Amino acid sequence: MSRRLRLLLSALAVAALLWLLFGAAERALALAQRFLALPTWLQWTLGAVLVCFALLGAGVLWWLLRPPRKRRPVAAPDRASLEQRIVTLDERGADTGALRAELGELDRRRASGRVYVALFGEISTGKSSLLRALAPHADATSDVRGGTTRQVQHVDGTLSDGRALVLADVPGSREAGGEAHEALARAEALRAHAVIYLCAGDLTRSQAEEVRWLAHFGKPLVLALNKADQWPADDLQQLLARLRRTADGAAAAVVAISAGGRERFVRTLADGGSEQVERARAPAIAPLLDALARLTAPGAEALEGDRANAVLAELHQRTGTLEASTRAEAAERIVKRYARRAVVGAMAAVAPGSDLLIQGALATAMTRELAQLYEVRVSEVQIDDFVRQARLTVRTGSSIVLAIAGNALKAFPGLGTLGGGVLHAFAYALIFDAMGRALAGSLAERHALDQHDAGERLKSMLADASSSRLQRMATLTLEAWRERDRDRDTVD
Incomplete structure (x- = not known):
């Protein structure tokens, strides 16, 4: 399209807009004159009706545009009543060892005064690479929380502001035959003060359900899009916007990162041949570290109440299941x-x-x-x-x-x-x-x-x-x- 044609179309559009505004103004003045010509009692009646419609429209507009309400975490029973239920189960011969172990772990982490952050997400999203990026010099130690072939791995990491934290790498969800691993991952996520939910693209239905499940228990959450370097800039921004809509306020922050890892590519040689080369990709996780630092800024003691609420709420459900059986x-x-x-x-x-x-x-x-x-x-x-x-x-x-x-x-x-x-x-x-x-x-x-x-x-x-x-x-x-x-x- 030529420049002259673009200018002509722009001028026609401006003229049409001015014509519409002029017509609307003329119509409004005509209505105002007719309104003023009405009897006083009818003016008051129509005015009251118009005010009611205006208030109703404003209310509907506020309802549509209001910010989403902060989700209230699921209510948890007080610890004394929960312990009494466990004692009753003991008297009935039930195996309450796992419930008591969970209460013991709750006390142990509270006494440690350390901030625990769980890496959560489906398999093949890069959780292991992210763990190495967050704690590159850590000597990985693990402690078993259940399962037979997979473990929860705890390592020491450091935030962008220099504060220390404990990272928990859990088994990936949606693993074939991994129901026990998924239960293990969810339990560890509830024990943490905050959760990093890792994805590698749009959230699937199952991933969105996991995010909502974490929000249901009131877990402070950072939604991290991994492998961001594989997306063009415009596509990346659109993807982040879709992730924010899907998360629907469940995540405190949605960030794009690259956890690093290794990549393979084909290199052309001088003699015309080619070879496959594998090299390490440098991680780019600064946005995640900043978001995590803000999320955990209150410290372990301030975050302990929400963490204990999540653990006790899940224990309440497990105790109810054991009571029923x-x-x-x-x-x-x-x-x-x-x-x-x-x-x-x-x-x-x-x-x-x-x-x-x-x-x-x-x-x-x-x-x-x-x-x-x-x-x-x-x-x-x-x-x-x-x-x-x-x-x-x-x-x-x-x-x-x-x-x-x-x-x-x-x-x-x-x-x-x-x-x-x-x-x-x-x-x-x-x-x-x-x-x-x-x-x-x-x-x-x-x-x-x-x-x-x-x-x-x-x-x-x-x-x-x-x-x-x-x-x-x-x-x-x-x-x-x-x-x-x-x-x-x-x-x-």
């Missing part, structure tokens, strides 16, 4: 014990009856014991109502239970040789197993004795004819029946 195992033992008692009680009741749940005392005791296990306060009235409802549910589904028990007699020949009363004894085992599992599942999820939910679960469990369940109840019935026969032979 421990209670589930205890509930399994309780249900099995009462199912066996139901079989023993049914050995004398060999005559068929329409109500298979005649052992109300056992059902009441099992309900009370499961509620106590899940720390759900229930009254005797609630227990009686639940047992009564369960009795009606079982009566309705008795034909299904008997059919399942009858088919099991054929599937497990050992049951068919025990005598005529084995059908009802086996049915009792199935009923108490269904009732106990339904109640335990409802208590664990609802944290209350929800009769409707437990009843619906019971209906589903009564119709469960899975081979594993029948095998367990058949084995239990056989053991109880043979034990009774042994007792009779002893008496005789």
Whole structure:
């Protein structure tokens, strides 16, 4: 396009803009004149409406343009309550060694007074090269935090302002078959005062989730784009802008670096031949060091509160998982014990009856014991109502239970040789197993004795004819029946 043509188009554009402004001004003056000609009461009414619309528009504009709120880290329980839960787990026979070791590590790092920074990111992003760039003269020492083939490596580094820090190099996430390594990396990231999240391009969905996960625990974070020397300047700025949008305020700083490492290239020789040459690339990590210095400027003591909160919050989750599994195992033992008692009680009741749940005392005791296990306060009235409802549910589904028990007699020949009363004894085992599992599942999820939910679960469990369940109840019935026969032979 020639210069004259560009000038002509620019002049036309300016003229069009002036024409639009003139038209808008003329239209505004005309509206103002018409407004002033209106009655006073109508002027006030329209003015109030216009003011309301203006305030509403300003509110919407502020909502769209307001700075993002600082994320609140996940709440952590106080340490005393957490330690009491661990003591309770010890009393129930759970293995709490890892939980206690985590509390010990929390105290050890607090007492050291040193700033810990974790290098976090997916594999092949250059974490090892960055570690060497941050601590080029360190004698790498490692201490095991879990896993079998990978370790967390701690080395001493130095910030741009001369302050010392401890760098933790963790296993890369998204490693094939590396679920244990990923758990190890995440645990170490939570133990650190700050985290360097390393990437080599746009954040993938999994990487963005990891950044959000770190922000969820309130970890001070620097997002570092490695291998920045491989990008043209304009593309690099656009990539950094995309990383800031994706991080959505989770990172205190987004910087571009080059961790160095080694590179290979083909060199042309004087005789026309070529050879492959490998050489070291000089690291360029000054922006990262500056960002890290600002992030850790308050010092270890000032950063300790957020670090302890993250560790205790993660311990709260792990303790809850262990509590759930421990209670589930205890509930399994309780249900099995009462199912066996139901079989023993049914050995004398060999005559068929329409109500298979005649052992109300056992059902009441099992309900009370499961509620106590899940720390759900229930009254005797609630227990009686639940047992009564369960009795009606079982009566309705008795034909299904008997059919399942009858088919099991054929599937497990050992049951068919025990005598005529084995059908009802086996049915009792199935009923108490269904009732106990339904109640335990409802208590664990609802944290209350929800009769409707437990009843619906019971209906589903009564119709469960899975081979594993029948095998367990058949084995239990056989053991109880043979034990009774042994007792009779002893008496005789």
